[in-house]
Amino acid sequence: MDNHGSYKSLINIWILLMFLTVVTVGAAQFDFGAWNVPIALIIASVKAGVVALHFMHLKHEDGLTWVFASYPLFLLFLLIAFTVTDMFSRVVN
Amino acid sequence: MSQEQEKNYLENGEGFASWFFTVDHKRIGIMYLWAIGVFFIIAAIASFLVRFEHLTPGQTIMTAHTYNVLFTLHGSMMVFLFIVPGVAASFGNFLIPLMIGAKDVIFPKLNLYSFWLYLLGAAVFMIALAAPADTGWTFYTPYSIESGANVILITFGIFILGFSSILTGINFIVTMHKLRAPGMTWDRLPLFCWAAYATSLLQVLATPVVGITLLLLIGERFFGLGFFDPARGGDPVLFQHFFWFYSHPAVYIMILPAMGIISEVIPVFSRKPIFGYKAIAYASLAIALISFLVWGHHMFVSGQSKLINVIFSVITYAVAVPTAIKVFNWLWTLYKGSIELSTAMLYSLAFIFLFTIGGLTGLFLGALAADVHLHDTYFVVAHMHYVMIGGTVFGFFAALHFWYPKMWGRMFDEFKAKIAFVLIFIGFNVIFFPQFILGTLGMPRRYFNYAPEFQSLHQLSTYGTWIGAAGFILMLWTLMRPLPGKAPGNPYRSLSLEWSMDSPPGTFNFDEIPTITEPVYNYGTKIEEES
Known part of the structure; x- marks a missing residue:
C-alpha cells in the first residue's frame, strides 16, 4: 500500500459512493419539477469529485x-x- | 554519439511482426506515416473525381448521389484519417523523443495501442463504406439521423479514432514533462515540440466532446432519445454547437504541428536563430486556448442568436493575433538570413504564403455581415483548403523532405523534388484561387450542378487538379527512389538534437542521454562555428 490512502479510507469512500447511489435512486422517485436535472447533476458531481480526489489520487x-x-x-x-x-x-x- | 555498433531502427528486426508489435516510437511513427499516406491518396483520388465531375454543368461522369458520396468520403477521410492524426502521430512519434533527448516515449506500449486503435477505427470507417454516407463530413442533423447510409458506423469509427488521438496526446504531454534530457529546459525545447505539446492538449481536451456527440447521435438514431430532433424535444443547432466545440480546436490540431515543422526548417535554411522563440512557443499555447472560444463562427447562419454571433465574431478576430505573431516571426527569421532554397525550405516558404491567404480570408468569414453572403459557398471551400493544404499539407511535405535522410538513411534527388514542388504549388493555386471568385459570385459548396456562367472557373479549377496530381506523382516517384549511398548524419548542418546521431538512428536513439547546454537555434553564431 502506498501513501495514497489506507484500505480503511478507500472502503469508507466506497461506502460513501454507495450511499450517494442510493440517494440518486431515491431522488429519482420524487418529482422536483425544474430541479430534477440540477439535483441529479449535483449528486453526480459530488460522486465524480470524490472519485477524482481519492481513487484518482488528485488529493495527493x-x-x-x-x-x-x-x-x-x-x-x-x-x-x-x-x-x-x-x-x-x-x-x- | 556514434551508434556504429548498434543496429539502426530499420534493421532491427524484419517481417510483419517486428513492425506490428514494435514499441519503438520511430517504427510506430513510420507505420502511421504509411497508413495516413494511403488514406491521403484514396481521399485525394475522390477529390480528383469530384473536380472532374465539375468539368461541365449537370452530369459529366457520375450521378448526383455518387457525387455526394465522394465528397463525403473525401472530406471525412481527409479530416479524420489523414489530417487530424497526420503530422502529430507520424512525425510527432518519430521526432519528439529524438528532439528532447529520450530513448522513447514514456508509455511505449500505450503508443502501440494507440496505433492499433487508429487501425481499428479506420477499419470500421472503411467497412461503413459498404453503404457510404452522403451527409458531408460534418454529419449535421437532422439529415444524418434520417439518412439510410451507414452514418452511425462511420461515426463509431471516428469515435474509436478519437480514443487513439487522446491516448497519443496524453503520451506526448507526459513524455515532454518527464523525459526531457538534463538541460533541456522548457525555453530550450524545440518549437516542433512546443507545437506538439499544444496539439496534445487540444487532443486530450477537445476530442471527448466529439465522442460524446457521436454517442448522442447513436442514442437518437437507435433509441429515439430526443437530443437534436425538434419533434422529440431536441435542438438541431445543439448538434452543431457540440460538433464545432471539437471541430474548431481540431483545425488547430491539424495546423499546429505543421507550424512546428516550419519553425524547425526556416532557421536551418536561413542560418539564423529563430526570431522570437518565446513568442512562437507561447503563441502555440495561446492558439490552443483561444481555439476553444470561437466554435460558433461556423454557425452564424444556423439560427444561432444574434448576441452569441457577435460574441463569437469578436473572439474569432482574437485568434488571428497569435497566428500572425508566428508568421511575422518566421519572416523576421528570414530577414538578412543566408537563405538556401532546399525543397523543404520551398515548401516552408509556400506554407507562409498560402497559410497567410488562408488565414486572412478566414477573417472575411469571421465578420458577421460578410459571412452571411459567403457562408456555404466555394469561398469557404477555398479558405479551408488554403489553410489545410496550403498550411498543413505543405508543412507535412516540408517535413517529408526535411527529415527524409534521418528517417530512411538515404538522400533524394533535390532537383526532381523541386520540380514536383513547382507543379504542386501551381496546381494548388489553380485549383483553389478560382474558388474564391466562384464563392463571391454565389456558387454554393457541395452542389452537384451549377449555372453555365460558372463553367469556365470550374474548368480552371479542375485543370489545377491535373497539374497538382502530376506534381504529387513526381514527388512520390522521387521519394520512393532514393539516391544511392548512405545519408550523412547531419546533411543540413542542423543544431537540433535529432541530427546529432547517425541516419537512420539506432534503436534506442542515444547511447547515453545527452546533457543540453545551449539553445537549439544558435545558427550563424560563434557557438555554431565551434560545433
Missing part, C-alpha cells in the same frame, strides 16, 4: 496536476455557458 497531487485536472471543467463551463446563452437569447418568430 501538486499544483500543476490540479491545473490540468480543473481546466476541462472550465471548458465544460464555457461549452454550457455559450450554448445556454445562445438558446435563451434567440428570437423566435
